[in-house]
Amino acid sequence: xxxxxxxxxxxxxxxxxxxxxxxxxxxxxxxxxxxxxxxxxxxxxxxxxxxxxxxxxxxxxxxxxxxxxxxxxxxxxxxxxxxxxxxxxxxxxxxxxxxxxxxxxxxxxxxxxxxxxxxxxxxxxxxxxxxxxxxxxxxxxxxxxxxxxxxxxxxxxxxxxxxxxxxxxxxxxxxxxxxxxxxxxxxxxxxxxxxxxxxxxxxxxxxxxxxxxxxxxxxxxxxxxxxxxxxxxxxxxxxxxxxxxxxxxxxxxxxxxxxxxxxxxxxxxxxxxxxxxxx
Numbered sequence: 198x199x200x201x202x203x204x205x206x207x208x209x210x211x212x213x214x215x216x217x218x219x220x221x222x223x224x225x226x227x228x229x230x231x232x233x234x235x236x237x238x239x240x241x242x243x244x245x246x247x248x249x250x251x252x253x254x255x256x257x258x259x260x261x262x263x264x265x266x267x268x269x270x271x272x273x274x275x276x277x278x279x280x281x282x283x284x285x286x287x288x289x290x291x292x293x294x295x296x297x298x299x300x301x302x303x304x305x306x307x308x309x310x311x312x313x314x315x316x317x318x319x320x321x322x323x324x325x326x327x328x329x330x331x332x333x334x335x336x337x338x339x340x341x342x343x344x345x346x347x348x349x350x351x352x353x354x355x356x357x358x359x360x361x362x363x364x365x366x367x368x369x370x371x372x373x374x375x376x377x378x379x380x381x382x383x384x385x386x387x388x389x390x391x392x393x394x395x396x397x398x399x400x401x402x403x404x405x406x407x408x409x410x411x412x413x414x415x416x417x418x419x420x421x422x423x424x425x426x427x428x429x430x431x432x433x434x435x436x437x438x439x440x441x442x443x444x445x446x447x448x449x450x451x452x453x454x455x456x457x458x459x460x461x462x463x464x465x466x467x468x469x470x471x472x473x474x475x476x
Contacts, residue, residue: 229410229422231244232352232382233251233352234384238258239277240276243276243289246308249307249308251344254465256465258276262459272291285308286305289303301327303322306318314347319339322339379395390410393407402426420435
């Protein structure tokens with residue numbers, strides 16, 4: 198069982214659909230809000246750092262899931278976004294695994310508006326993998342992105358992660374994969390957001406993902422999505438209450454199975470204009 202879990206951990210780290218070299222399994226869920234102006238949240242800057250200046254107030258979030266219902270693949274994530282006059286700053290933390298076998302990453306990002314139409318962003322990450330009895334190894338990498346707001350409703354972006362394939366391991370012979378992606382989001386209304394992204398990770402097939410978020414009632418919304426690479430599907434139900442938001446997430450990927458997740462967001466100030474809490 199330990200060997201199988203170790204294999205799954207390496208597999209999930211290698212094929213994670215992410216802007217980080219080792220990213221949350223629910224990156225597609227986070228991605229829903231990245232290509233927008235009015236639907237951003239704490240995790241939007243994790244997907245594309247150019248989304249950070251679109252976050253209007255300080256917000257923090259935590260997310261946890263259990264990949265394929267395996268304790269050894271439990272994943273924990275935290276994000277913090279802080280707007281300022283200089284631009285948007287962000288912190289992203291990711292951990293997956295168990296005490297004896299785990300990978301982790303912490304990143305510090307920054308995004309800035311060049312004008313009302315174009316934003317850019319960059320993030321530097323410290324990555325670490327640890328296996329009991331064998332020690333640990335680390336690497337430093339970076340990611341960068343841009344967002345173009347074609348109209349108030351239509352947004353497109355490009356992102357690259359680890360373009361120079363950072364090396365780790367005692368002999369520095371292991372490499373973190375490079376990941377390239379482009380995404381588009383359309384805010385049909387203050388209640389409906391549709392987005393899609395094409396992602397190519399080194400040595401893996403192209404993944405095309407589509408997502409939708411819809412506010413079905415006051416303080417209540419749903420997110421649904423799917424992807425083509427090792428086909429997966431997710432469904433999320435979110436509840437907003439004052440400055441808090443709680444999302445229950447369910448992801449299915451054959452043949453590995455079901456991954457349950459929970460996300461909690463906290464806005465430091467209640468934002469009445471946020472479309473997620475509009476009637």
